[in-house]
Amino acid sequence: MKKTKLIGAILYSVQLALSAVLVFYIFKLNVLPDSVVFGCVLVLALFAAAGAFLLFLKGTAKKIICACISLILSILLLIPIRVFRKTDSTLNNLQGETNTYHSNYEVVVRQDDKAEILSDLIGYKIGLDTAYNQASAEEALADIERKIESQLEVLEYGGSSALWTALTETRETDAILIDHSFYEMFREAYEEQNDRIENHVKIVDKITVSIDIETPPTASPSTPPEESLQLWERPFVIYVSGIDVAGKITTRSRSDVNILIAINPNTKKMILVTVPRDTYVPFPGVTDGAYDKLTHAGIYGDNCAVSIATLEQYIYTGITIDKWIRVNFTSVERIVDALGGITVESQYNFSSGNYTFVKGMNELDGKQALAFARNRKSFAEGDMQRGRNQLEVIKGIFNKAISPAILSSYSEILDEIADCVQTNLSYSDITGLVKMQLSDGASWQIDTASIYVDYKYDYCYSMSGQKLCVGVMSEESRLEAIEKINSVLNG
Numbered sequence: 001m002k003k004t005k006l007i008g009a010i011l012y013s014v015q016l017a018l019s020a021v022l023v024f025y026i027f028k029l030n031v032l033p034d035s036v037v038f039g040c041v042l043v044l045a046l047f048a049a050a051g052a053f054l055l056f057l058k059g060t061a062k063k064i065i066c067a068c069i070s071l072i073l074s075i076l077l078l079i080p081i082r083v084f085r086k087t088d089s090t091l092n093n094l095q096g097e098t099n100t101y102h103s104n105y106e107v108v109v110r111q112d113d114k115a116e117i118l119s120d121l122i123g124y125k126i127g128l129d130t131a132y133n134q135a136s137a138e139e140a141l142a143d144i145e146r147k148i149e150s151q152l153e154v155l156e157y158g159g160s161s162a163l164w165t166a167l168t169e170t171r172e173t174d175a176i177l178i179d180h181s182f183y184e185m186f187r188e189a190y191e192e193q194n195d196r197i198e199n200h201v202k203i204v205d206k207i208t209v210s211i212d213i214e215t216p217p218t219a220s221p222s223t224p225p226e227e228s229l230q231l232w233e234r235p236f237v238i239y240v241s242g243i244d245v246a247g248k249i250t251t252r253s254r255s256d257v258n259i260l261i262a263i264n265p266n267t268k269k270m271i272l273v274t275v276p277r278d279t280y281v282p283f284p285g286v287t288d289g290a291y292d293k294l295t296h297a298g299i300y301g302d303n304c305a306v307s308i309a310t311l312e313q314y315i316y317t318g319i320t321i322d323k324w325i326r327v328n329f330t331s332v333e334r335i336v337d338a339l340g341g342i343t344v345e346s347q348y349n350f351s352s353g354n355y356t357f358v359k360g361m362n363e364l365d366g367k368q369a370l371a372f373a374r375n376r377k378s379f380a381e382g383d384m385q386r387g388r389n390q391l392e393v394i395k396g397i398f399n400k401a402i403s404p405a406i407l408s409s410y411s412e413i414l415d416e417i418a419d420c421v422q423t424n425l426s427y428s429d430i431t432g433l434v435k436m437q438l439s440d441g442a443s444w445q446i447d448t449a450s451i452y453v454d455y456k457y458d459y460c461y462s463m464s465g466q467k468l469c470v471g472v473m474s475e476e477s478r479l480e481a482i483e484k485i486n487s488v489l490n491g
Contacts, residue, residue, distance in 0.1 A: 011070035012051045018077040019044045025084035031431045033439040047073055090414040091430060095249055095422040097303045102251040103136040104180035105207040107144065110167065111200055115175070118148050118205045125153045127173035129163045129182070132299075133252065139209040140177055160185070161465045168200055175204070181254050181299045184244065185463055192457075192469050208248075231425075232432040235264040235489040236322040238425075239311065240394065241304050244295075246329040249422045253328075255298030255307050257373075257390055260316060262485045265433075268442045271488045272394055273481050274387035275315055275451040280458065280470035284309040292461040293470055299462075303424065315451070315478060319485055323429070326422040332373065333366035334420055335397060338413040341365050342396030347388065350378040369393050383471075384450060391448045398446070402437055449484050452477040 023044065026037055047069075054066035107126075109115045115124070121144070128137050145151055155173050157163040160182040166172040187197045242257025243249075260273045277295035286300045294315075297307040304324045312321055327335075336342050342364055346357045352375035355368050364372060373393045379385035453471025460468050 008067040015070040105140045107205045124174040127176040140207045232436040239324040254295040271447040276383045278471040287461040290461040296462045331420040336369040337366035344392040
């Protein structure tokens with residue numbers, strides 16, 4: 001009798017403890033509608049009261065029943081606790097604004113050079129670009145020297161174009177250490193001339209380094225009265241940057257995807273606007289009025305700051321970008337797969353890689369979604385049509401994310417987004433938006449728009465002395481996009 005009572009008391013205590021943990025996470029996360037929270041707390045309280053009643057009744061059978069109920073409830077409580085705990089952990093660990101960045105480098109020699117591996121560089125002269133991200137370049141050089149256990153003769157150049165010329169034309173240097181983003185710029189430049197970079201150079205090795213950047217604190221701007229409302233209570237704008245690499249989300253890289261999302265939670269309206277990566281604009285605080293491709297803004301500054309300043313000042317004038325999200329190739333694949341696939345609408349029949357897409361609706365997994373979003377060579381409008389396809393992918397992700405089907409893959413989604421998405425959306429921003437959608441379950445009206453460009457060849461800040469294919473914005477389409485954004489924001 002005493003043993004049965006003790007076991008029942010222990011199991012009941014476990015039930016109470018787990019109930020308290022669940023209530024803690026329910027209130028901490030604050031994602032459930034208030035009516036659901038009230039119902040959950042009420043049910044847990046009733047089970048606690050029932051357990052206490054049975055526990056103190058006389059009779060072995062009643063205590064066994066109490067023990068069994070407590071055991072079953074404890075096991076069941078572990079399921080939502082696990083989900084809430086994982087949600088809390090994911091949101092706390094979600095990569096936000098950071099001063100630690102990763103840089104990828106290629107060690108490059110001429111195509112006819114005998115060097116095949118790093119150790120073959122012993123005795124070589126190696127060129128270094130000191131005009132861009134010098135601290136990272138020097139760290140990458142130190143890594144090379146550690147690996148080959150030898151010091152290299154270093155030649156410094158003030159820019160990527162001078163660096164490339166020293167290797168391929170004047171042959172002043174035997175090898176160069178070049179940031180991956182700039183290497184890809186040269187790759188594109190050769191392609192525009194119907195040539196291949198592999199005809200001129202080869203990669204001996206690839207180096208990744210991380211650098212901690214000390215950023216001085218900045219004064220917080222005063223908050224206008226209308227912005228005292230929570231994010232989910234007012235219209236707001238999010239900038240989505242898609243960088244052109246896989247791997248670490250904190251890698252400095254070109255921003256090949258530049259999408260603005262204007263959201264009005266009050267009217268349940270949303271518009272997604274894309275601007276081509278090659279759009280020809282200055283970068284505030286960087287280029288001193290010189291023009292460059294919009295995609296190159298991603299390699300300057302921290303936490304999308306230069307890209308956002310460029311968009312606000314030269315493209316979406318009068319529009320304030322509230323938040324930003326940064327994703328990469330890895331992010332798209334993993335998120336789409338975690339969602340169980342998405343549905344997108346294609347305007348054309350086309351093939352990309354190993355995949356074929358039909359005009360109309362297409363069911364896509366992660367790899368297919370990435371192929372759908374990256375292809376531009378299959379279309380007469382090139383990058384502009386690619387931008388529209390990228391909008392379709394984002395729409396597909398959003399529609400799947402707000403559907404009840406997400407519940408079956410919720411845990412997997414949390415596993416994926418923790419390290420492949422970077423954003424300045426806060427913990428409360430995300431949970432508040434989720435709670436809003438769960439509370440009303442409303443459908444959204446989603447519109448899209450594109451800014452058009454006319455292509456030409458002109459000089460770019462990032463590759464001085466060399467003309468690249470750039471896009472001059474259509475003023476009409478730019479103003480039309482701004483008008484549509486304001487229409488959503490103003491209701």
